[in-house]
Amino acid sequence: MNRICCFICFFLLISCVFAQEPALKQLELTSSPAYVLMGVQPTHIQRPSTPRDFAAGIQSGLVNGTLQPNFAMEVNPFNWNKKEPANNSHSFIANDYFDKRPWPAIKKNFALSLATSSTDSVVFGQLHKGTGIGYGIRITIIPGTVHKPTYNDFQEWATADSRTIFVRLLQLMLHNLASGADPYESISRAMERAKYALHERKDIPDGMKADISVALDLYKGQFVVIQDKNILLAMLDNELDTLTENKTMAAGRINQRITPFAREGFILELAHSGVSVLQNNAWGDAVFARAGIWLTPSYRLDLSSETDLGLVQSLDFLGIIRYIWNDNRVEAGHYLDFGVKFQFNRNDWNISFEGIARNASEVPENISSPWTYSWIGNLSYLITQDITLRFSFGSNFNGNTAAYSEPGGVIAVGGVNFGILR
Amino acid sequence: MAEFNYNDGDPVSIPVSPADRKKMIYLSSGVIPEMDLIKIAGYALIDLIYAVKDLIFEDHPLNKADQLFDRTIGVRVDATKFKTTTSHSDGSSIPITSKLTIKADNEMLAEFIMDDASHPTANSVFYFRFILIPSEDE
Numbered sequence: 001m002n003r004i005c006c007f008i009c010f011f012l013l014i015s016c017v018f019a020q021e022p023a024l025k026q027l028e029l030t031s032s033p034a035y036v037l038m039g040v041q042p043t044h045i046q047r048p049s050t051p052r053d054f055a056a057g058i059q060s061g062l063v064n065g066t067l068q069p070n071f072a073m074e075v076n077p078f079n080w081n082k083k084e085p086a087n088n089s090h091s092f093i094a095n096d097y098f099d100k101r102p103w104p105a106i107k108k109n110f111a112l113s114l115a116t117s118s119t120d121s122v123v124f125g126q127l128h129k130g131t132g133i134g135y136g137i138r139i140t141i142i143p144g145t146v147h148k149p150t151y152n153d154f155q156e157w158a159t160a161d162s163r164t165i166f167v168r169l170l171q172l173m174l175h176n177l178a179s180g181a182d183p184y185e186s187i188s189r190a191m192e193r194a195k196y197a198l199h200e201r202k203d204i205p206d207g208m209k210a211d212i213s214v215a216l217d218l219y220k221g222q223f224v225v226i227q228d229k230n231i232l233l234a235m236l237d238n239e240l241d242t243l244t245e246n247k248t249m250a251a252g253r254i255n256q257r258i259t260p261f262a263r264e265g266f267i268l269e270l271a272h273s274g275v276s277v278l279q280n281n282a283w284g285d286a287v288f289a290r291a292g293i294w295l296t297p298s299y300r301l302d303l304s305s306e307t308d309l310g311l312v313q314s315l316d317f318l319g320i321i322r323y324i325w326n327d328n329r330v331e332a333g334h335y336l337d338f339g340v341k342f343q344f345n346r347n348d349w350n351i352s353f354e355g356i357a358r359n360a361s362e363v364p365e366n367i368s369s370p371w372t373y374s375w376i377g378n379l380s381y382l383i384t385q386d387i388t389l390r391f392s393f394g395s396n397f398n399g400n401t402a403a404y405s406e407p408g409g410v411i412a413v414g415g416v417n418f419g420i421l422r
Numbered sequence: 423m424a425e426f427n428y429n430d431g432d433p434v435s436i437p438v439s440p441a442d443r444k445k446m447i448y449l450s451s452g453v454i455p456e457m458d459l460i461k462i463a464g465y466a467l468i469d470l471i472y473a474v475k476d477l478i479f480e481d482h483p484l485n486k487a488d489q490l491f492d493r494t495i496g497v498r499v500d501a502t503k504f505k506t507t508t509s510h511s512d513g514s515s516i517p518i519t520s521k522l523t524i525k526a527d528n529e530m531l532a533e534f535i536m537d538d539a540s541h542p543t544a545n546s547v548f549y550f551r552f553i554l555i556p557s558e559d560e
Contacts, residue, residue, distance in 0.1 A: 088478050090454055092461035092504050157463075157502065164500070165465060165474055172469050197474035203463035244423045244545065247502060251544035255460070255505045255513030262508075310510065 033273035034115035034134025035072060037290045037324065039123035043376055043392060045320045045341040045354050047267075047298055072115035074136075078107040091203065097261045098146055098154075098205035105143030109269075112137055119277050124289055125330040127277050132289075134275035141270055144263035149306060150254055157250040158204045159215045160243045166194035166216060167236050167243065174229055174236075183229050191220050256309040258347070264300040264314065271296065289330050294322030294337070316343040320356070333362030333370075348382040358397060372397055424541045426520075427549045428534050433494045436524065436532045437557035443488040445526035447554070448481040452521045453501050460503045460513040464545075469496040477501055487526055490554045497522055499548040514544035522550045 113136040119129055170190035177186055198209055226232045254260045272293045279285035303313040324335040339356035355375045363370050376394030453462045464477040475482055499520045505513030517539040524531045538546040
């Protein structure tokens with residue numbers, strides 16, 4: 001038992017630095033797709049996530065059997081020209097959070113990255129050792145949906161807020177109404193203005209407005225039968241108390257959640273990456289060594305408790321299908337990967353297990369099967385948004401088909417991830 | 423919910439000089455949170471003409487100054503806080519500041535500022551009331 005503890009402590013205390021996505025939180029540093037092609041990434045399947053405007057980090061990976069630092073940075077260029085009037089920068093623009101259409105999601109989740117690492121002589125076959133420089137692109141094609149309880153609370157708030165506008169307008173109109181006059185016309189005009197205000201509002205998502213408009217019509221029904229102005233005014237006062245309580249409660253629940261607007265459900269991400277190797281660290285000996293394209297479908301099942309809003313819990317199911325092209329000096333054939341991953345997230349930590357099967361289009365004569373595999377377990381603990389403690393263990397691919405057999409080499413990488421986020 | 427009344431709810435008199443009495447009166451409203459953790463939703467209701475505006479708006483025209491003399495003008499800013507980033511903190515407790523500015527064309531007549539720091543909640547309502555009056559040197 002003591003030996004096991006010492007083993008774990010040893011890896012936790014290694015002062016290597018990482019820059020990978022802890023996956024639970026929506027806005028954290030993700031890993032560059034280029035790391036996967038360079039072979040320095042402990043895990044092969046990453047949950048799609050929203051990129052920061054800018055993120056950079058250092059992680060360690062196994063290169064030629066030893067831990068070496070690697071650097072990556074990621075940006076979303078669509079955010080560079082994002083201009084908001086200075087006074088409106090604190091406004092809640094609802095469509096930014098609730099939109100289900102693909103194009104806004106693509107713009108929001110598009111990420112370009114650059115990564116660099118020492119190259120591994122096994123991963124890159126016959127190429128000389130040197131420096132690898134890779135680029136990566138991530139595009140979220142299907143963005144998932146906002147956390148369902150947040151959606152329901154927000155709709156409750158938006159409905160109560162729109163009804164409040166109707167009640168306030170009606171109160172103002174009734175105060176100016178001659179005593180004894182029929183309030184019906186005031187009710188109709190207040191409703192008209194409340195609906196116009198709803199139509200114009202940016203803090204209520206467009207997709208929610210039709211339902212709220214129907215809710216306003218139903219709400220109006222209880223007032224039109226009352227013909228006495230004073231009775232109506234007293235009723236409106238009571239209504240305001242109820243509406244205010246509804247608004248405060250709904251908004252309060254959203255504010256207490258740790259990740260209120262996290263996406264869940266089905267998310268589909270497309271990634272592409274390419275890596276050049278500068279052999280012997282010389283520009284003249286650069287080779288475009290490897291390129292890949294892959295699809296990552298994922299489904300997040302929310303397991304959070306509605307009685308304890310501070311508890312965030314979810315289960316992710318992920319898959320991957322990836323094609324990797326190799327320069328003939330790296331590898332005679334190309335790879336096709338299929339993989340699955342399960343990840344359980346609870347507040348600041350997550351635990352995951354993934355398995356990947358790889359098929360090579362060509363293998364040397366002494367290799368009996370074109371198939372190999374990799375399996376990796378991972379445990380992460382988020383200390384702050386930019387510092388994550390991580391421990392990965394498992395069995396990785398044996399580099400290339402020259403040593404293509406059952407992977408016997410153990411991968412065990414532990415350390416602390418550091419990132420710079422904006 | 424927390425309600426805040428500027429000047430304890432009494433309308434503030436704003437003198438308008440003869441040079442400004444034919445100018446258009448414009449209102450602007452802004453709401454600023456103390457931290458980037460939250461964003462603000464809600465609306466402002468200008469009760470003189472029953473206009474519903476965004477919570478944050480600039481240069482909303484009312485009328486010529488002399489057409490508004492001696493009438494109480496109320497602006498009700500109904501602000502709701504929503505936590506939009508990842509945090510253990512309760513976004514409802516983050517204070518916000520609401521500001522109303524009144525201009526005659528481009529000339530500033532008055533600026534009112536209130537915050538909910540004394541009792542921050544998820545939904546804070548700020549009332550501003552004022553009366554435009556002819557200045558005594560007229």
